[in-house]
Amino acid sequence: MPKAHRCSFCGNEFPSGTGSMYVKNDGAIFWFCSSKCNKCLLKLKRDPRKLKWTSYYRKEEKV
Numbered sequence: 001m002p003k004a005h006r007c008s009f010c011g012n013e014f015p016s017g018t019g020s021m022y023v024k025n026d027g028a029i030f031w032f033c034s035s036k037c038n039k040c041l042l043k044l045k046r047d048p049r050k051l052k053w054t055s056y057y058r059k060e061e062k063v
Contacts, residue, residue, distance in 0.1 A: 009037035009048050011055035 002016035008030040020038060022030040032038040040046045048056040 005031040007031060007033040007037050009041045009054065011048070011059075 004013045004015050005019060006013050007019070009032060012033055014033040019031060019033045020035075022032065022038065022042065024030070030041065032041070040051070041048070048054040049060050051057055
């Protein structure tokens, strides 16, 4: 059974076989559920803790 991956930007789980994987030169692996998350992290360099639609924002808000 393939395992589900967690998006590196928004924190949502998505099934294996969908999304995209990005590997940096230092070996760090990023999984993205959509191109929106990919662009926000890599191109626009946004912080997921400051965007209300990410689960990382909701975690910081509760604490």
